[in-house]
Amino acid sequence: TVNRQAKHLHYPLAMARIHVGIMSGMLFMKTCLILAASDGRRPFSRGAAAFLSSAPWHRPSHQNNVWFLNSASRQESEQSTSSSYTTSVNERQHSQLTSTRCLKNFSPSIQTRIQILESHPAVVWNESSTFASMHKKRLGRRHLPLFDRDTQQASNPEDNFRQDHLFDKFAQTVCHAGVVARKEVFETWAAALYIYSSFLSSETNNADIRKPIRRVTDVAAGHGLLAWALLILDDEQQKSQTHKNSNDHDPPLTAFCLDVQMPKSAELIHSSMIQQWPNLEERFDYVEGRLEQLVPHSSCLLASVHACGILSDVLVSTAAEHGVSLAVVPCCHSRKRKVLEVASPFATKLYEDIILNKKGGGTPDLTDRLDEARMVALERAGLNVREVFLPKIFTGKNRLIMGSPTNDAQLGRSLTNIISDDHLKEPLRKGQMPPLDNNNPSSIMPKPRFLKGFYVPCKDNNNDRQLVSKLAGRSAANNRKEVMHNRNHTKSPQMDLSLWLPEQDVGLTEDALSRIVESKHSVKCTVSKLGSVYVNPSGRMSQAFRFQYDSGDSTILPFDHAKQMHERLYEIIPEAFPGTECR
Numbered sequence: 001t002v003n004r005q006a007k008h009l010h011y012p013l014a015m016a017r018i019h020v021g022i023m024s025g026m027l028f029m030k031t032c033l034i035l036a037a038s039d040g041r042r043p044f045s046r047g048a049a050a051f052l053s054s055a056p057w058h059r060p061s062h063q064n065n066v067w068f069l070n071s072a073s074r075q076e077s078e079q080s081t082s083s084s085y086t087t088s089v090n091e092r093q094h095s096q097l098t099s100t101r102c103l104k105n106f107s108p109s110i111q112t113r114i115q116i117l118e119s120h121p122a123v124v125w126n127e128s129s130t131f132a133s134m135h136k137k138r139l140g141r142r143h144l145p146l147f148d149r150d151t152q153q154a155s156n157p158e159d160n161f162r163q164d165h166l167f168d169k170f171a172q173t174v175c176h177a178g179v180v181a182r183k184e185v186f187e188t189w190a191a192a193l194y195i196y197s198s199f200l201s202s203e204t205n206n207a208d209i210r211k212p213i214r215r216v217t218d219v220a221a222g223h224g225l226l227a228w229a230l231l232i233l234d235d236e237q238q239k240s241q242t243h244k245n246s247n248d249h250d251p252p253l254t255a256f257c258l259d260v261q262m263p264k265s266a267e268l269i270h271s272s273m274i275q276q277w278p279n280l281e282e283r284f285d286y287v288e289g290r291l292e293q294l295v296p297h298s299s300c301l302l303a304s305v306h307a308c309g310i311l312s313d314v315l316v317s318t319a320a321e322h323g324v325s326l327a328v329v330p331c332c333h334s335r336k337r338k339v340l341e342v343a344s345p346f347a348t349k350l351y352e353d354i355i356l357n358k359k360g361g362g363t364p365d366l367t368d369r370l371d372e373a374r375m376v377a378l379e380r381a382g383l384n385v386r387e388v389f390l391p392k393i394f395t396g397k398n399r400l401i402m403g404s405p406t407n408d409a410q411l412g413r414s415l416t417n418i419i420s421d422d423h424l425k426e427p428l429r430k431g432q433m434p435p436l437d438n439n440n441p442s443s444i445m446p447k448p449r450f451l452k453g454f455y456v457p458c459k460d461n462n463n464d465r466q467l468v469s470k471l472a473g474r475s476a477a478n479n480r481k482e483v484m485h486n487r488n489h490t491k492s493p494q495m496d497l498s499l500w501l502p503e504q505d506v507g508l509t510e511d512a513l514s515r516i517v518e519s520k521h522s523v524k525c526t527v528s529k530l531g532s533v534y535v536n537p538s539g540r541m542s543q544a545f546r547f548q549y550d551s552g553d554s555t556i557l558p559f560d561h562a563k564q565m566h567e568r569l570y571e572i573i574p575e576a577f578p579g580t581e582c583r
Contacts, residue, residue: 110197116164118391122146140178147171177272179265187394191305192229194388195327198402199301202250214251215300215460221257224266226305228273231255231280256285256468285472293455296324300458306331310342316374317344320381326403333367347377371399378403482556492550493562501541502579516576521565524550
């Protein structure tokens with residue numbers, strides 16, 4: 001009893017000590033962060049800023065819709081804050097290069113749609129919930145009122161003209177699928193507006209492109225949202241041209257997604273989009289495959305939003321070495337040595353300065369320096385490089401890098417043409433795409449080891465589009481996996497069997513063996529002889545046969561199933577042909 005009373009007496013004291021310890025630790029962390037930020041070497045990290053803003057003693061006084069919607073003033077404050085820390089010569093040079101590459105001559109309609117997107121009710125919809133706190137939440141049917149323009153018109157008729165009805169329709173379709181985060185919808189649509197205006201529109205603002213590109217590859221597609229957004233924007237333009245009775249109609253845009261694995265969410269998005277836009281079904285494909293199996297072509301745009309890690313460098317290297325148009329939003333910047341294995345040889349020295357930096361203290365400007373190396377690689381390869389920034393309220397990794405070949409003469413420029421430069425003498429490393437063949441400057445072929453399974457052509461013609469359509473889909477991907485697991489990677493497994501022949505003729509022929517197998521199993525079997533008859537010193541004769549098993553339809557017969565059927569022949573053949581033995 002005395003012990004229990006003592007425990008009850010000490011419990012409040014212990015809790016008070018824990019509370020004091022937690023508060024002391026938080027105050028100590030705040031003091032350390034303030035000292036680290038005031039030493040003039042590096043700014044606040046995002047985690048530190050989030051920690052201070054969420055601390056119980058810190059409550060910002062500007063938590064209202066105006067502060068979150070006023071992106072211009074927010075960018076000015078961020079630029080003024082960052083300028084106090086960027087004092088090195090390299091950072092000043094980067095700011096100058098960025099200003100020369102920054103693409104600002106977009107049409108007023110695109111800029112207006114971007115502004116409407118930033119002030120959308122689904123970005124900031126009340127005083128307590130903001131986009132920053134809800135951006136990772138999946139959009140579902142409960143969010144449909146946020147994109148219902150009829151409800152918006154009834155509640156606020158003055159904003160009727162500040163609505164992108166096509167985006168609302170796109171977002172509602174995504175809500176019905178219920179698998180995509182809020183931020184992905186907004187950042188993908190913003191990127192699609194810039195990409196379509198630069199490469200795919202008939203009124204493109206890119207002077208280097210004589211005619212719009214009509215084929216798009218969404219690399220590392222994930223849900224496939226970027227490809228769908230571009231197709232929907234093109235469908236809007238096609239209807240506009242039909243309405244104007246224009247004679248020079250552009251052919252419809254076609255797109256296919258490429259990723260190592262097709263997620264279930266991509267199928268849900270596909271079914272939801274087809275219900276809303278059934279005319280786009282024949283213009284969209286999704287292929288499971290690796291980037292190394294892709295065969296780029298100048299008639300196709302390579303695009304990717306948030307290409308994670310070294311995937312951005314592989315895309316840049318491919319576009320730089322083979323003269324194809326590229327639009328990529330890099331993500332997950334890293335200083336891992338693996339970056340050097342896939343980095344473009346056009347900017348080897350820049351990559352090595354970043355990755356092999358041994359000065360210590362980290363690389364606070366890693367994002368800008370890596371993106372700078374990527375853009376320099378594209379420029380040295382003869383591509384016209386432009387960059388544009390997506391609204392930062394949607395994503396922190398908001399730089400969109402766009403490169404397009406300047407003219408046909410520069411498409412054939414490869415590493416060998418500029419090998420005289422001192423900073424480009426490095427040989428191709430492991431993982432590099434092969435250099436461009438001067439005889440065929442518009443396309444490349446991957447390494448032979450990646451063609452063991454299949455390859456995915458990007459060229460915009462009927463034959464290649466039909467080939468991609470055959471490779472697309474879940475069933476085709478499963479069939480390819482079964483083929484890769486089969487011995488010798490064949491669709492029809494083959495196995496051999498040697499038989500001791502009977503002394504008398506019992507009708508042991510290839511056709512007879514095929515009928516025996518097909519009568520026992522619902523498969524197609526082809527039997528052929530291997531070599532001539534072997535005569536044993538004892539006088540017995542034997543013959544080897546090859547059994548080829550096929551499912552009889554478009555499906556792939558797994559090797560394990562064929563092996564089970566083949567093992568049963570050791571019992572079936574001696575019964576069907578007396579005197580015959582399996583060796």
